[in-house]
Amino acid sequence: MAVAGCGSHTAQVVDRGGATVAVANVLATVEWSRTLDAVSTARVVINPDGDCCGRLGRVTSWRNRLVIFRDGKYVWDGPITNISWTLSGIELSAKDILAWLDRRVVHETKAFTDVDLMDVAEWLIDDGFRPDDPGHAIEVIGPAGVTGSRSYTQDIGQTGDWLRQLAEAGLDYTAIGPKILLLPETFMQSVGRLSDADLPDGLEVAEDGDSLITRWIVAGSDDSGVLGDAGGMDPFYGLHERYVEQTEITDSRSAQESARARQRTSASVPVFIDTQEVTISPEAAVDVPSLVPGWSLDVTSAETCRKVTQRLKIVGVKVSETGGDENTAGRESVQVQVAASGAETA
Incomplete structure (x- = not known):
């Protein structure tokens, strides 16, 4: 059975052409997230040594990608969008591959008639990347189960905005590295379970x-x-x-x-459970790399006045580590947000 564990992170800066620009085996700070129906972000602070400093001085926004590993496993990847050089190191901020779609427009006038909305989403993504593809892939978990007719006009509207509108009409999406996952809104496959014992510092149950x-x-x-x-x-x-x-x-x-x-x-008030700044217990029955928005967790909690025993959809994940050095892993925090809405209770 997989458990969360206490992870240690490394990172690489990779050129658009695929060559490795720099490797950072020691990170002063690392944060990465995954988000449902939105662009996720990551940030690292690197204290360079030796030749690494010269290599990091050549890092360029949108030309280079930040790739993050947890215990040697690939967990996050996306274009670097902001860079800050200081006397003590370099801070890199990045967004996942979906950020490109907020900088793309529709490149072809296209009309769809009575098709599953998943087909429309696939076309929008492929069209957005067609003139200049940083290397994307699409994985469709299943049809949306919602049909409709849509029309798009060349050069009108940002592709990312059109995709978000589709997500409001019956499908979900998220990015894991270069892969964009498209899921039916009713998809409820579980990847683990959490109970009060897995959250020793507590959690928050909230209605929106x-x-x-x-x-x-x-x-x-x-x-x-x-x-x-x-x-x-x-x-x-x-x-x-x-x-x-x-x-x-x-x-x-x-x-x-x-x-x-x-x-x-x-149709009903969504219920969210947020572990906030709480570290999930290393013994929790979850595999951190498998915490992907759109999948679900079975959650049982009786610690607050709002008791919950339900399969809830993952809507956000945030992992951070600070204070590590060459010999000792830093303190890791794994935060997850899950939610129930009318779609889940139905």
């Missing part, structure tokens, strides 16, 4: 009341003039309405499907 919407109205493109409507007054929560425009939607059925998907995930 701002996310509650009981009725959605989705408007399509101006030319189509279509509206989709789902939900209504809830006998428990009352009426909470939201209107959104999705200009890529071209027919009434697609607008209706989008409204239903949104209403399904927001």
